[in-house]
Amino acid sequence: MIAELGHFVLILALAVAAYQTIVPLYGAARGDGRLMAAGTVASLAQFALVMAAFMALMQAYLSSDFSVLNVAENSHSDKPLIYKISGVWGNHEGSMLLWVLILSIFGAAVALFGNNLPQSLKARILSVQGSIGFAFLLFIVVASNPFQRLNPAPVEGNGLNPILQDPALAFHPPFLYAGYVGLSIAFSFAVAALIEGRVDAAWARWVRPWTLVSWAFLTLGIGMGSWWAYYELGWGGFWFWDPVENASFMPWLIATALLHSAVVVEKRGALKIWTILLSILAFSLSLVGTFLVRSGVLTSVHAFAVDPSRGFFILMILAFFVGGSLTLFALRAPSLKTGGLFAPLSREGGLVLNNLLLCAACAAVFIGTLYPLGLETLTGEKISVGPPFFNLTFGPIILPLLLLVPAGPMLTWKRAEAWPVVQRLWWAAAAAICLSLLVLVITQRGPWLAIAGIALGAWLVLGAAADLVLRANFGRVPISVAWARLSGLPRSAFGTALAHGGAGILVIGVILLSLWREEHIVALKPGESVAVAGYTVTFDGEAPLRGPNYGGRLGRFSITRDGARIADVVSEKRIFEPSNMPTTEVGLVQGFWGDIYVVLGDMETNGARVVRATYQPMASWIWIGATVMFLGGLLSLTDRRLRIGVPKRAAAPLPVPAVE
Amino acid sequence: MTRKQTRTAFILASLAILGLAAGLILYAIRDTIVFFYTPSEVTEKMVQPGTRLRLGGLVEKGSFKPAEGTIYSFRITDTAKALPVTYKGQLPDLFREGQGVVAEGVLQADGSFTADTVLAKHDENYMPKDVADRLKEKGLWQHMEQQGGQPQ
Known part of the structure; x- marks a missing residue:
């Protein structure tokens, strides 16, 4: 009964989405305030309905109602x-429902908190948002119904894929989707602005917090996915350049570019067209990601179901929104007024370079991800593009960007000089190099790339700190004044510093983990041991x-250093009951400077176990770095400028509400 | 600087960066991609020893031996041909005889294959899509999986 109700409210939500698409858009065109206001109500109603459907599915899972096909296939009463x-979102249908739920949450948030938006802009934004909701609800209702009944109902369900039964993965999809789908708001803002034919500083200020929210969640979601891959898959890596990982990484790269270019629109009124294009691209890549992951063109953990008709449906949605928005862009962009002249060497110029490099990096990832698919479609030849490709392309493109990050905030707007930047930052560069040489002296190990990586990471962290120190004027004014100035800096300044510094921490973690990792694969009998990194x-x-x-077997390991006991770990080989599927649990000791990672393997001929023992230096820095970046995003979000109703459009010709 | 000059500088910089990126990508694509073959294709295409490739197929029934020390050996077959594979490391959880598998590594002069990575899908009745496609192409699909296979 509840499942039927869930299905019914989904259909209602579809109808509401259609209403939300058409009525406010028509109202905005007519200048009819009442019709425009319908968008707000419809957004809230859509949220309530999709939430009800989601709760209905949740209820079916919680009560283990195996007469619902989706529950029977993906749940088990002992879970x-x-x-x-x-488990609600650990399958194709449920995850699409979560996708739409988050879409409707964002729509409702704009409806609730967008009171200071001009009425027509808000109406158009909600209309575009409604159209995306409509497309995906249609997909769910037509091709991916999570409430499909099963008759007769089985006594027991099949169980959730065991490797998805993990705390980090339980929350990875909601965060990732919050990021992915949140970019739909930037998209709706861009399309609405194109329809209005007006992009100004206020527009950029409105669009930034939404992009920031998405970016922060995307950062966290990708970080969680990487953490999960690290300790649950048991391969010992944190990033595999797997197409599914890339699918989430591409929108992240473009969202990062968008965050920066929106600053230029807000502060200087330049780069408007470019920023609109980035808003469209960011969400388009989210859709590409959804297509890649959900259509089954890729074989991976994430491709729950291989069903060509669904893939085709999502491809059509993708084609409609990407094609439609780009067509609108081509028609309308030339009429947008550009403003704000700037010299190539200026803050704007720096941000343009940031954008170019991020886009080039994204293009490299895009080609590496889609080339094998394209080649297979065209020639039937099958290839695999792996980490070597991405290391060779993504690495050299992103490197100059990382090198220039600390210099960016030091550049003045409009026109900048190089020398003052050098004067302000030389000590940070010198300190970073000294630090890396110190590490070289202490650890006595290369290769030079590792040392350079430490210098790069330290440079990013120190450069981020330098920005705060210089803005507070430490060294030039009395300390107490400087402290007062520091605490008076806008929160976004701290947010920027945290995000840039977090990137530095991440860089150190990634480079040292890749270069200093030590792995031993040995056959051990009880009582035998292996030495790893001391x-x-x-x-x-x-x-x-x-x-x-x-059920299964567990292996106990003790870890000692110079005879002193450090920790005991357990690595498990689990066999999950309903499916008889085996998984491996890693024995992990986490430390600030590195993790010890032990994996129990199969029995070999002499009765010993094949054991893999790995020292993963600086592994935690990767996730600390990502978390710091996430926190930086959140902190920026609490900035007064973004929070309080500053975004008032000066002398904006508000559409006159029709009076009857 | 006039608007026009700024725009020209902007466009030139973009072109330079995108050009460099494109160059890198083209170079990397030629140099780093790995081809996917079934055992039969390794013979048909006369793949040279020393070549890095992905070998896909099924783990031949009865070919898998428990590790000698840490070295596993088994055979990957597409039912027409089979190649002996050695692998040092830990096998994926879902590795078992009769199941689909993809091994990445280097073809040896004696016709054997030394794998450094072995992948099996995280799903029970799975055969890598690549393998299934190849097997369908060869019309061998039917033999492989009784439950879901459709003859082509």
């Missing part, structure tokens, strides 16, 4: 509660394992 909840990993023995919905 722990958290995985019954996360630690001794001893295999203490194995025992049977019993979990809520799995």
Whole structure:
């Protein structure tokens, strides 16, 4: 009964989305205030309906209602509660429903908090948002119904894919989607602005917080996915340049570019057309990602179902929105007034370079991801594009960008000089190089690339700190005055510093983990040990394992250094019951300077276990860096400028509400 | 600087950066991609020893031996031909005989294959899409999987 209700409210939501698309748009064209206001109500109604449908599916999972096909295929009554909840989106239909739910949350948020938006702009934004909702709701209702019944109902469900039964992964999709789908707001803003034919500083100020929210969640979502891959998949890596990872990374790159170019529109009124294009591209890449992941053209953990008709449907949605928005862009962009002259060497110039490099990096990832698909379609030849390609292309493109990051905030608007920037930053560069040489002296190990990586990361962190120090005028005014100035700096200044500094921490983690990783694969009998990076990993023995919905074997390991016990870890080989699917749980000791990572393998001929023991230097820095970047985004978001109703459009010709 | 000059500078800079990026990408694509073959194709295309490639197929029934030390050996077959594979490391959880597998590594002079990566899908009745396609192409699909296979 509840499943039917869920299905019914989904259809209602579809109707509301159609209404939300048409009525406010028509109202804005007519200048009819009442019709425009309909968008607000419709957005809230759509949110309520999709939420109700989502809750109905949740209820089916929580009560293990196996007469619902989706639940029977993906859940099991013995499953722990958290995985019954996360099971809702651990499958194709449910994850699409989550997608639409988050879309409607963003739409409702604009409806609620967008009171200071000009009425016509708001109406058009909500209309565009409604049209995206309509397309995906149609997809769900027509091709991907999560409430499909199963008759007769089985006594027990198939269970959620065991490797998805993991705390980090339970929350990875909601955060990732919040980022992915949040970019739809920037898209709707861009399309609405194109329809209006007006982009100004106020527009940029409105669009920035939404982009910032999406960017922050996307950062966190990608970070969680990477963390999950690191310890759950047990391969020991944190990033594989897998097409699915790339699908989330491409919108992130463009969203990063968009955040920066919107600053230029806001401060200087330049780069308007470019910023509109980036807004469209960012969400287009989110759609490309959704297509890649959900259509089954890729084989991966994420491709829940391989169903060509669904893939085709999403491809049509993709073609409509990307094609439509780009056509509108081509028609309308030339009429947008450009403003704000600037010299090539200026803050604007720096941000343009940032954008170019980010877009070039994104293009490299895009080609590396889609080339194999294209080639296969055209010639039937099958190839794989792996990490070597991305290291060779993405690396050299992103490197100059990272090198220039600290210099960017030091440049003045309109026209800048290089010398003052050098004067302000030389000490940060010198300190970064000294630090890396110090590491070289202490650790006595190369290669030079690792040392250069440390210098680069330190340069980013120190450069971010330098910006704050210089803005507070430390060294030139009395300390107390400088402190007062520091605390008086806008929060966005701290947000920027955290985001840039976080990138530095991330860079150090990535480079050192890649270059200093030490891995040993050995056959161990109980009592035998292996030495890894100065630690001794001893295999203490194995025992049977019993979990809520799995059995298996566990291996105990003790880790010592110079005879002193550091930790005991357990690595498990689980066999999940409903499916008999095996998974491996890594034995992990996390440390600030590195992790010890032990994986129990199969039994070899002599009765020993094949054990992989890895030292993962600086691994936690990767996730610390990503978290710091996320926090930087959140902090910027609390900036007064973005929060309080500053965005008032000066002398904007507000459409006159029709009076009857 | 006039608007026009700024725009020219902007366009030139963009072209330079995109050109460099395009160059890098083209170079990398030629140099770093790895081709995917089934055992039969390795013979048909006369792949040279020393070539890095992805070998896809099924783990031949009865060919898998427990590790000698840390070295596993098994055979990958597309039912027409099979290649012996050695692999040092840990096998994926879902590795088992009769299942689809993709191994990446180097073809040896004696016709064997030394893998450094072995992938199996995280799903039980899975065969890598690549393998399934190849097998369908060869009309061998039917033999492979009784439950879901359709003859082409």
